[in-house]
Amino acid sequence: MKVKLIVAKAENNAIGKDNDMLWHLPKDFKFFKNQTLGHTLIMGRKTYESIGKPLPGRKTIIITRDKNYEQKGCEIANSLNEAINLVDDNETPFIAGGASIYKQALEMDLVDEMIITEIDNKFEADTFFPIYDATKWTEISREFHCSDEKNKFDFSFVVYSKFL
Ligand SMILES: NC(=O)c1ccc[n+]([C@@H]2O[C@H](COP(=O)([O-])OP(=O)(O)OC[C@H]3O[C@@H](n4cnc5c(N)ncnc54)[C@H](OP(=O)(O)O)[C@@H]3O)[C@@H](O)[C@H]2O)c1
Numbered sequence: 001m002k003v004k005l006i007v008a009k010a011e012n013n014a015i016g017k018d019n020d021m022l023w024h025l026p027k028d029f030k031f032f033k034n035q036t037l038g039h040t041l042i043m044g045r046k047t048y049e050s051i052g053k054p055l056p057g058r059k060t061i062i063i064t065r066d067k068n069y070e071q072k073g074c075e076i077a078n079s080l081n082e083a084i085n086l087v088d089d090n091e092t093p094f095i096a097g098g099a100s101i102y103k104q105a106l107e108m109d110l111v112d113e114m115i116i117t118e119i120d121n122k123f124e125a126d127t128f129f130p131i132y133d134a135t136k137w138t139e140i141s142r143e144f145h146c147s148d149e150k151n152k153f154d155f156s157f158v159v160y161s162k163f164l
Pocket residue numbers: 006007008009014015016017018019020021043044045046047048050063064065066077078079080096097098099100101102104127
């Protein structure tokens with residue numbers, strides 16, 4: 001099974017503040033949808049609650065330590081490993097954050113590919129993408145997008161594959 005990680009991060013690795021997103025980039029929302037539609041999203045309880053509902057067309061697995069936690073239309077796991085075990089063998093799970101789940105997935109060496117929207121701006125934040133060993137990853141594609149009326153910042157969709 002190939003495990004992918006998907007994140008949008010700023011130049012200073014900022015990914016969130018007050019359990020919310022830091023920017024509004026409709027092109028990135030569309031990209032996220034195209035990448036993940038028909039697949040499985042694995043996310044921490046805080047990220048799920050900031051979204052507030054299961055995203056249509058995707059299986060959502062929420063990770064929490066709360067054994068009684070329930071959310072309609074979602075599956076619940078009490079650890080990252082348990083979440084991965086809920087994914088069918090022929091399925092591609094996407095590690096969809098937040099910071100604590102990204103950190104654990106990278107430390108546990110679970111991720112095969114990282115799909116990163118790199119935003120060309122710094123943001124004041126309280127949540128950051130973890131520092132990881134860049135020598136273990138190779139860039140396999142990069143697509144630059146200029147800011148426009150609806151997307152305030154320049155950004156790039158970048159895919160990194162793990163060196164084998
Ligand atoms: N820019 C992006 O692409 C992006 C993507 C996703 C999220 N975000 C942002 O990231 C922020 C949220 O990140 P976060 O790190 O604060 O929270 P999070 O990772 O979304 O959720 C943390 C929660 O996950 C559960 N959890 C974590 N590790 C666990 C483990 N090993 N076993 C069982 N449960 C575990 C715990 O839930 P319980 O407390 O219920 O036990 C913990 O409180 C928000 O600002 C959000 O907007 C940004």
